[in-house]
Amino acid sequence: MKRLFLFAMAFVAQHSMAQQKLSQDKAAIKNMCGCHEVTFEYTETFPADSTYKPKGYKKITDAVEYITVAAEGDKRIVLQHLLIAEGDVIKHWTEDWQYENQTLLAFDKDNTWKKVQLPAAQVKGQWTQKVFGVDDEPRYEGSATWVHADGRHYWEAASDAPLPRREYTTRNDYNVLHRINHHEITATGSVHEQDNKKVVRADGKDKVIVQEKGVNTYDRTDESKCAAAKAWWEQHKQFWALVRKYWDQLYAANTFVTLQKKVNNEPLYKAMNALEKKAFDKALTGAALEKEIAATLQQFAANKDMGLK
DSSP, X not given: OHHHHHHHHHHHHHHHHHHHHHHHHHHHHHTTOEEXXXXXXXXXXXXXXXXXXXXXXXXXXXXEEEEEEEEEETTEEEEEEEEEETTEEEEEEEEEEEETOOEEEEEEETTEEEEEEOOHHHHTTOEEEEEEOTTSOEEEEEEEOOEEETTEEEEEEEEEEOOOHHHHTTXXXXXXXXXXXXXXXXXXXXXXXXXXXXXXXXXXXXXXXXXXXXXXXXXXXXXXXGHHHHHHHHHHHHHHHHHHHHHHHHHHHOSEEEBOSEETTEEHHHHHHHHHHHHHTTSSOHHHXXXXXXXXXXXXXXXXOOOOO
C-alpha cells in the first residue's frame, strides 16, 4: 500500500512538473509577440572549396515588425509576423508552434515537401515550429525542446528549407538550405540565429557549397509604431484564417506536396493578393470566397488530388 501511495505521489509530482514546463514553454513562445525594431544580418562563412568566393555581408535595418497570436489552443500557438517598411504593412512569415506533434512536412528539393511521421517517444516534451511564407505556403519545420536554464529561454532545431526570399530571385546555384534555427528570448525582445549550409541536392546526394551565419534581432519598441499593422491585421485576419484552413486540408490529404512556381505566368502571391483584395472589398465572401481559395491552391499544387473541398 505504501509503495502504491509513493508511486501515486511521484506520478502527481511528475505531472505537475510537466504542466509547469508546458506553461514556461507557452510563455516563451508568446513572449516573442509585440512591436519590434528589427535588424536582419547575413554573411557567408566557410566555402566548401577554394573555387567558391563567399558573398559579402548583408544588413537590413530601419524596419518594424509586429508579431501577434493568430490562433491558440491547448497545444498550439500560431504567431503572425507583419512587417512595416516605408509606411506599408506587409504580411510576413507565420510560425505555427505545436506541442508533441508527430507529423512534419519535411522539405526535399525543387519545391517539394514530404510528410514525415515521428514516434511519440521522440517528440515527448518537444514543440514543432512550422514556418510558412507570406501566403502561408510551406517553408520548413523542426522539432525540439524549449530549454529554460541558467536564466535563459531558447529553442534550437535543424531542418531543410527552400531558398530564402532574399536569394531565390537572384541565384540558382543551390537548391536546399539546411538550417539550424536558434530562437532565444532576450532582455529586450528575442533573437533568431541561423547556422546554415547551402546545399546542392541531386541523385540522392548532398553537396555543400558554403556555410552561412544569420542573426535576426527583435528589439521591443513603442507599440504605437505598430498601430497600422494592428489595424491591418484586424481587417485581414479572417481571410488568412480561411487560407490556413485550406492549406491544412492540403497537408492532411497528401503524403507529399509539390508547388508550381507560376500558374498562367503568375506567382502565388499575386493570385492571393487579388483574392485578398476581393475579400477586403466585399466583392467575394462566404462560400464563394472559400471556393476560390481552394481552387487557387489546387492550381498551384502539382498534386492531382488535393483533398480540398
